[in-house]
Amino acid sequence: MQQKIWSWIKWASLAVSAGSVVLAVGLMWFAGPAEVETVAETVERPKTEVESPLIVERKDGEVIWQLRAEEAKQQLDGMMHLINPELILFTQQGREVTIEAKQAWLEPIQRNIQFNGQVNVQYEVWKMQSESLVYNSTLDEVHVPEKFTIKGKTISARGKGMRLNRNSEKINVDQGIWIQDSNPQWQGVK
Numbered sequence: 001m002q003q004k005i006w007s008w009i010k011w012a013s014l015a016v017s018a019g020s021v022v023l024a025v026g027l028m029w030f031a032g033p034a035e036v037e038t039v040a041e042t043v044e045r046p047k048t049e050v051e052s053p054l055i056v057e058r059k060d061g062e063v064i065w066q067l068r069a070e071e072a073k074q075q076l077d078g079m080m081h082l083i084n085p086e087l088i089l090f091t092q093q094g095r096e097v098t099i100e101a102k103q104a105w106l107e108p109i110q111r112n113i114q115f116n117g118q119v120n121v122q123y124e125v126w127k128m129q130s131e132s133l134v135y136n137s138t139l140d141e142v143h144v145p146e147k148f149t150i151k152g153k154t155i156s157a158r159g160k161g162m163r164l165n166r167n168s169e170k171i172n173v174d175q176g177i178w179i180q181d182s183n184p185q186w187q188g189v190k
Contacts, residue, residue, distance in 0.1 A: 048074035053082075057111060057137070064140075064166070065089045067106070067113065080106040087113060087135060089142070089166045097166070098122040099133060099142070111137035119144075123164075126152030140166045154183040 055067040069082035085104040089097040102117030113135045121128040121142075130148040135141070142164040150157040161174030 055106075063090050065135075069104070072106075078108065080108060082106060085113070085115065087115075089135070091169050092167055093169065095124060095169070097142070097164070099135070101133070113137075126150050126155065128162075142166065155179065155181045 050072045051070070053067075053069055053072045057064045057066070066088045067082075067085060069085040071083040073081045073083075075081055082104040083102075085101060087099040087104075089099070091097065099115060099119065099121050101115035101119040104113050104115045106113050115133040115135075117131065119130045119133045121130075121133070128144070128148055128150045130144050130146050132144070132146050134143045134145065136143060144162040145160075147160045148158065148162055157177055157179040159173045159175065159177030162177075163172045163174065164170075
């Protein structure tokens with residue numbers, strides 16, 4: 001008799017367990033998609049847009065550079081996308097280096113600026129053109145990694161990989177340069 005009770009309990013518990021599994025699968029099947037999917041679609045991404053922003057960088061009370069743009073948009077990675085930016089670097093000798101492009105990206109924390117698309121640089125009596133340019137705020141240096149051309153009153157040049165230090169106004173070319181000067185007196189030639 002005891003064996004019949006244990007056998008009956010065994011089969012009853014097996015039936016209850018199997019029924020629970022079937023009930024759980026049935027409920028999941030008829031429940032439909034999870035609510036998480038619908039919530040993800042309704043969450044909007046943050047958007048920050050600024051018209052005509054102006055950022056001024058100072059060091060020891062003197063203006064180092066000033067950045068303007070027609071429009072700025074904050075990206076999800078923290079970068080600011082600038083439309084038609086203009087960066088003016090002020091040298092210690094009181095000269096201005098103006099950099100313009102179609103677009104740029106500003107790292108707000110590092111203060112580095114990457115220019116892309118028809119980059120134009122105006123420095124004293126010459127103008128430079130390139131497709132990209134990076135201003136590294138930490139090194140206080142303009143780097144032109146791509147090909148560039150320079151036109152001035154008596155000089156024309158082209159090369160690749162130029163660096164301009166804002167503080168000393170020293171220019172280095174990393175990968176070669178071709179220069180033509182119709183008035184080479186700066187070299188000591190008469």
